Amino acid sequence: MERSPHILENETLDELRLGGMKILQRKDGYRFSLDPILLCAFAKIKPGDRVLDLGTGSGIIPLILGRVTQAARVVGVEIQPEMADRARRSVLLNELQDRVEIVCGDLRGEKPLQGFSPFSVVVSNPPYRRLGTGRHAPDSERALARHELAGGIDDFIRVASERLAEGGRFFMIHLAERLVDLVEIMRLLRLEPKRLRFVHSRAGEAARLLLVEGRKGGRPGLEVEAPLYVYEGDRYSLEVLKIYGEEDPEGGL
Amino acid sequence: MERSPHILENETLDELRLGGMKILQRKDGYRFSLDPILLCAFAKIKPGDRVLDLGTGSGIIPLILGRVTQAARVVGVEIQPEMADRARRSVLLNELQDRVEIVCGDLRGEKPLQGFSPFSVVVSNPPYRRLGTGRHAPDSERALARHELAGGIDDFIRVASERLAEGGRFFMIHLAERLVDLVEIMRLLRLEPKRLRFVHSRAGEAARLLLVEGRKGGRPGLEVEAPLYVYEGDRYSLEVLKIYGEEDPEGGL
Numbered sequence: 001m002e003r004s005p006h007i008l009e010n011e012t013l014d015e016l017r018l019g020g021m022k023i024l025q026r027k028d029g030y031r032f033s034l035d036p037i038l039l040c041a042f043a044k045i046k047p048g049d050r051v052l053d054l055g056t057g058s059g060i061i062p063l064i065l066g067r068v069t070q071a072a073r074v075v076g077v078e079i080q081p082e083m084a085d086r087a088r089r090s091v092l093l094n095e096l097q098d099r100v101e102i103v104c105g106d107l108r109g110e111k112p113l114q115g116f117s118p119f120s121v122v123v124s125n126p127p128y129r130r131l132g133t134g135r136h137a138p139d140s141e142r143a144l145a146r147h148e149l150a151g152g153i154d155d156f157i158r159v160a161s162e163r164l165a166e167g168g169r170f171f172m173i174h175l176a177e178r179l180v181d182l183v184e185i186m187r188l189l190r191l192e193p194k195r196l197r198f199v200h201s202r203a204g205e206a207a208r209l210l211l212v213e214g215r216k217g218g219r220p221g222l223e224v225e226a227p228l229y230v231y232e233g234d235r236y237s238l239e240v241l242k243i244y245g246e247e248d249p250e251g252g253l
Numbered sequence: 254m255e256r257s258p259h260i261l262e263n264e265t266l267d268e269l270r271l272g273g274m275k276i277l278q279r280k281d282g283y284r285f286s287l288d289p290i291l292l293c294a295f296a297k298i299k300p301g302d303r304v305l306d307l308g309t310g311s312g313i314i315p316l317i318l319g320r321v322t323q324a325a326r327v328v329g330v331e332i333q334p335e336m337a338d339r340a341r342r343s344v345l346l347n348e349l350q351d352r353v354e355i356v357c358g359d360l361r362g363e364k365p366l367q368g369f370s371p372f373s374v375v376v377s378n379p380p381y382r383r384l385g386t387g388r389h390a391p392d393s394e395r396a397l398a399r400h401e402l403a404g405g406i407d408d409f410i411r412v413a414s415e416r417l418a419e420g421g422r423f424f425m426i427h428l429a430e431r432l433v434d435l436v437e438i439m440r441l442l443r444l445e446p447k448r449l450r451f452v453h454s455r456a457g458e459a460a461r462l463l464l465v466e467g468r469k470g471g472r473p474g475l476e477v478e479a480p481l482y483v484y485e486g487d488r489y490s491l492e493v494l495k496i497y498g499e500e501d502p503e504g505g506l
Contacts, residue, residue, distance in 0.1 A: 176477040180446050183433045193433050198451075198477055207477035224429040224451055224460035227480055 005089035013093070018245050021067050024090045025058055026082075034230065034240070035173050035209065036060045036125045041243045042197060042211040043123055043171040045069040050117075052163055053077070054107050054124040054156050059087025059100075061123055066091075066100040074100045075116065077107045107159050118165035124172050126156045153178065154185050161189040161216060170214040173199075176207035183212070192218035197225040202232070258342035266346070271498050274320050277343045278311055279335075287483065287493070288426050288462065289313045289378045294496045295450060295464040296376055296424040298322040303370075305416055306330070307360050307377040307409050312340025312353075314376055319344075319353040327353045328369065330360045360412050371418035377425050379409045406431060407438050414442040414469060423467040426452075429460035436465070445471035450478040455485070 007013055011024050018037070040061060045051060047070035053061045056076025065074050078084040084104035091100045105112025153174065160170045170191045174182055176198055183193045191214035198207035207227065229237045236244070260266055264277050271290070293314060298304060300323035306314045309329030319327050331337040337357035344353045358365025406427065413423045423444045427435055429451055436446045444467035451460035460480065482490045489497070 177475050179449070179475055179477065180436045180440060180473065184437055184440065187433060187437065196432070198480075200479065204479045206479060210477070220433065222430050222432055224432065224463070226453065226457045226459060227451075 005092045007089075008086075011086065016064075018064060018068065021063055022090065022093045023058060023060060023063060024086045024093070026086070037064065037243060038199060038209070038228070038240075039123060039125050039171060039173040039211065040064045040068075042173070042213070043121070044169070044213075045071050045121060048072045049120045051075070051121040051123060052113075052116075052119040052160075054122060054159060055079070055126050056087060056102065057083055057125075059090050059102055061125065062087070062100045062102065063090055063094055063096065065123075066096040067094065071121075072099065075113075075119075076100070076102045077112050078102060078104055079106050080104075108155050113163060116163070118168070119163050120165055120168050122160040122164055122168070122170050124156050124160065124170075126153065126172070126174070128175050128178075153181055157182075157185050157189050157191060161191050164191075164216045166217050168216045170216070171211070172214075173209055173211050176210045179210055182210070186212070186214045191216055192220060193222050194218055195223050195225065197228055199228045199230060201230050203229050258345045260342075261339075264339065269317075271317060271321065274316055275343065275346045276311060276313060276316060277339045277346070279339070290317065290496060291452060291462070291481065291493075292376060292378050292424060292426040292464065293317045293321075295426070295466070296374070297422070297466075298324050298374060301325045302373045304328070304374040304376060305366075305369075305372040305413075307375060307412060308332070308379050309340060309355065310336055310378075312343050312355055314378065315340070315353045315355065316343055316347055316349065318376075319349040320347065324374075325352065328366075328372075329353070329355045330365050331355060331357055332359050333357075361408050366416060369416070371421070372416050373418055373421050375413040375417055375421070375423045377409050377413065377423075379406065379425070379427065381428050381431075406434055410435075410438045410442050410444060414444050417444070417469045419470050421469045423469070424464070425467075426462055426464050429463045432463055435463070439465070439467045444469055445473060446475050447471055448476050448478060450481055452481045452483060454483050456482050 007024060010027050012027055014023050014025055016023060045065055049071045051065055051071045051074045053076040056062055056078045059076050062074040062076040065071055076087060078087060081104050084102050087102045091097050091102060103112045186193050193212055194215050195213035197211040199209035200207050228239060230240055231237060260277060263280050265280055267276050267278055269276060298318055302324045304318055304324045304327045306329040309315055309331045312329055315327040315329040318324055329340060331340060334357050337355050340355040344350050344355060356365045417423060439446050446465055447468050448466035450464040452462035453460050481492060483493055484490060
């Protein structure tokens with residue numbers, strides 16, 4: 001117990017059903033949502049993959065992928081030192097430090113990823129809201145995590161393209177309303193969109209989010225998959241329960 | 254009876270439940286599918302609209318829109334003289350000649366639409382298959398209707414943009430796999446994608462088609478609507494039956 005990483009007074013230690021994972025989150029700061037979990041379920045990670053997560057926040061994505069896939073290495077980049085530190089301690093709490101690493105820095109700069117060889121996969125659940133839209137959360141931790149204050153959609157896609165090996169895969173979740181910007185920039189930066197899935201809260205409603213897979217240097221040709229519905233009535237849909245591991249706890253993602 | 258347009262030996266006169274419409278089709282040529290009907294149901298036509306249909310084929314779209322909307326005028330352009338002639342006779346058979354006009358010519362040229370003032374709406378159900386993909390139907394009427402022999406996706410979108418008034422609406426149905434090309438070219442040609450709907454054969458299957466609405470000079474901002482499912486089990490879905498007017502024959506589209 002003495003050797004386990006400390007938990008600050010303003011933090012909670014939450015347990016995810018998902019592989020029995022533990023994660024530290026600030027009580028009143030940004031807390032992860034369903035979105036990174038949907039992204040992890042959408043991303044196809046192969047044994048031996050080298051994965052980079054852009055804007056990792058609490059480290060939820062590296063923690064999940066480190067736990068439930070056979071990726072050789074998962075690196076998360078986070079601009080906020082306090083969040084990066086918290087993510088690092090979560091890595092230790094889950095004893096994933098051999099394969100999962102959290103790097104602190106601005107992904108738009110050269111520094112944080114200096115020395116890393118190209119990745120086979122880049123994932124990202126970036127801030128959704130454009131500068132000047134919506135209300136900025138009064139707290140700066142939440143503001144940075146929700147708004148494009150530290151990089152817009154184009155920064156994230158540019159860095160993904162730069163850091164991927166040729167033929168590498170890019171997985172992102174974003175607002176459905178940004179579809180056109182997203183695929184336009186992806187194609188421009190040689191991350192050809194190959195797979196697309198829309199996330200609707202319920203059947204019969206408009207899509208709220210999209211999941212997209214791109215391939216660096218890939219040829220045009222897109223599959224638009226069956227939609228994902230989050231709720232059935234007032235409860236999570238069977239598919240979301242399965243993703244959470246509620247139906248088959250041994251099955252991982 | 255003597256005054257009604259003639260029906261050639263190689264033609265059939267088919268009746269659509271949809272507003273009691275009649276349509277001439279060649280027995281062994283191109284026969285329309287569900288797709289133009291889905292497009293007509295997706296397009297929002299207002300009273301007084303001036304509508305242009307690019308690649309009108311048998312005239313199915315102008316015939317439907319002339320019948321079930323209050324468009325002031327509907328003009329269809331068709332490159333194949335035999336099909337244009339057949340579409341014209343269908344217009345007469347439905348007594349729509351005061352509001353519906355079929356023009357024969359290559360939409361890529363200046364000629365066919367010379368003298369027409371800008372339209373408020375352009376619709377199109379163009380050929381889907383790229384040159385060199387799939388087998389070309391041995392018959393040239395079918396080949397022209399199915400393959401991009403007489404204009405690719407970019408020609409159709411360019412002409413739509415040229416012929417639309419500022420603020421005008423563009424409605425197209427195409428293969429879901431062409432999504433990225435479509436929205437990229439639309440934005441490039443100032444037809445900003447505003448509404449998108451995917452058509453799946455059945456729930457749980459990938460999308461086969463997409464329906465898109467663009468607005469000339471519109472601002473970015475897209476709604477991805479609930480998907481349309483064509484079948485429920487072995488039967489048409491309730492929504493498709495409604496579109497066909499099976500549920501409520503008086504309701505039009």
